[in-house]
Amino acid sequence: MAVPAEEPGKPGRTRLIGGPGMLLVWLYGVMVVGAVSRSAVQIATEFDKAPLAYSLSAGAGLVYGFITYSLVRGGERARRAALVCCAAELAGVLIVGTWTLADPSAFPDSTVWSDYGMGYLFIPVLLPITAMFWLRGSRTRRQSAP
Amino acid sequence: MLEALTVATAVAALALAAWCGWAAYRDQPTKDWHFIGMAVVTLLALAQLVVGVVQLARGEKPEQGTTIFVSYLIGAFSCVPAAAFMSLAERTRWGSITVAAGGVVLAVLQVRLYDIWGG
Numbered sequence: 082m083a084v085p086a087e088e089p090g091k092p093g094r095t096r097l098i099g100g101p102g103m104l105l106v107w108l109y110g111v112m113v114v115g116a117v118s119r120s121a122v123q124i125a126t127e128f129d130k131a132p133l134a135y136s137l138s139a140g141a142g143l144v145y146g147f148i149t150y151s152l153v154r155g156g157e158r159a160r161r162a163a164l165v166c167c168a169a170e171l172a173g174v175l176i177v178g179t180w181t182l183a184d185p186s187a188f189p190d191s192t193v194w195s196d197y198g199m200g201y202l203f204i205p206v207l208l209p210i211t212a213m214f215w216l217r218g219s220r221t222r223r224q225s226a227p
Numbered sequence: 228m229l230e231a232l233t234v235a236t237a238v239a240a241l242a243l244a245a246w247c248g249w250a251a252y253r254d255q256p257t258k259d260w261h262f263i264g265m266a267v268v269t270l271l272a273l274a275q276l277v278v279g280v281v282q283l284a285r286g287e288k289p290e291q292g293t294t295i296f297v298s299y300l301i302g303a304f305s306c307v308p309a310a311a312f313m314s315l316a317e318r319t320r321w322g323s324i325t326v327a328a329g330g331v332v333l334a335v336l337q338v339r340l341y342d343i344w345g346g
Contacts, residue, residue, distance in 0.1 A: 103317040107310060107325045111332055118298055126294075202335070 095219055097155045097163070102219075105212050108204060109149040115201065116142030116193045123190070131190040137177060141193045141205075144170050148212070164216045171209040174198055178206070229278050229344060236271040236303070237337035243268050243307070244330030251323035257314045265311045265326065268333070272304045275340075290345025299343060303336045 098106050120138035128135060144166055151163035178197035181188050191200060198205030243264050247257060257265075279300045283289075289296035310329025314322030 098317075100317070100319060100321045103313055103321050104325050104328060107313055107328055110309070111306075114302060118302075122294055122298070 095155055095157060095160060097152045097160060097216070097219055101215055102152060105208070105215060106149060106152050108208055109145055109152065109212075112193070112201070112204065112208065113142060113145045113149055116145055119193070131188060134188045134190050134192045134195075137173075137192045137194065141170070141173065144173070152212075160216055160219055164213060167209040167212045167216065171206070171213075174205045174209070229275070229282060230341070232271065232275045232278055233337050233341050233344075236268070236275055237334045239268045239271055240307070240330045240333035240337065242330075244327045244334070247323045247327040247330065251320040251327060254320045256318045256320065256322050257311075257326055261314075261323070261326065262311060265307050268330070269304070269307050269311075272307065272333070276300045276304045279344075289343050291343040296340070296343050299336060299340050303333055303340065306333045306336060 096102075116138055120135050120142055123131075123135045124139060148163050148166045148170070151159040151166070174194045174197060177192060177194035181191070181195040188195060193201060194205055197203060243261075246264060247261055250257060250261065279296065283293060283296070307326075307329050310326045314326045316322075317325065
């Protein structure tokens with residue numbers, strides 16, 4: 082988990098994991114472990130029970146994994162990619178959250194995104210919003226301090 | 228035994244979260260004392276892991292399945308050390324907040340462990 086600090090004097094990537102970014106990496110890391118391991122167990126043992134819910138959890142885990150990787154890697158392209166994924170994640174949690182409330186019968190078992198992530202302390206819905214603010218701020222900071 | 232450890236670990240994790248949250252509030256990074264606190268919480272989680280595995284070996288069954296129980300035990304054990312390493316890399320108040328978040332996550336894991344074991 083420990084991330085080596087970027088070598089001093091080496092020009093290039095915007096560091097995305099300084100300050101609040103570190104907290105984001107931690108929370109995303111937790112969500113990766115949570116979503117991926119949960120869906121792995123469920124898909125391996127009882128996929129037929131709720132295929133849609135488990136596939137959605139697995140997809141969410143992959144998105145979380147990619148965002149975590151982008152944050153750790155840093156740089157402008159990673160920043161943009163992470164921003165797009167955060168938007169996708171926010172859309173996912175809003176759509177799936179509404180879907181689970183509107184049509185519970187489609188989800189015999191809950192997903193990471195059920196009820197807007199209530200089972201995960203609403204972290205799934207709060208995290209992308211915070212991350213998007215942070216990633217937008219990273220660009221302005223770099224422009225003001227070249 | 229396992230239940231007592233679960234409660235103890237949850238309380239210790241919340242105390243650690245409050246302590247590091249206080250450090251963050253005062254705009255301080257984690258210090259040596261905080262790392263000793265993290266070590267104590269990690270030791271509790273390790274004891275819980277050992278006791279949990281021993282109970283499984285003695286033939287007791289968790290209510291919600293052995294696989295889930297063991298993965299939560301491992302997750303609980305690695306939670307605080309991971310946050311500790313990240314606070315080593317981030318020597319600002321944000322490192323302290325990361326450890327505080329780690330403590331909260333561990334406390335939540337303990338509640339889930341309690342349910343999974345069937346307490």
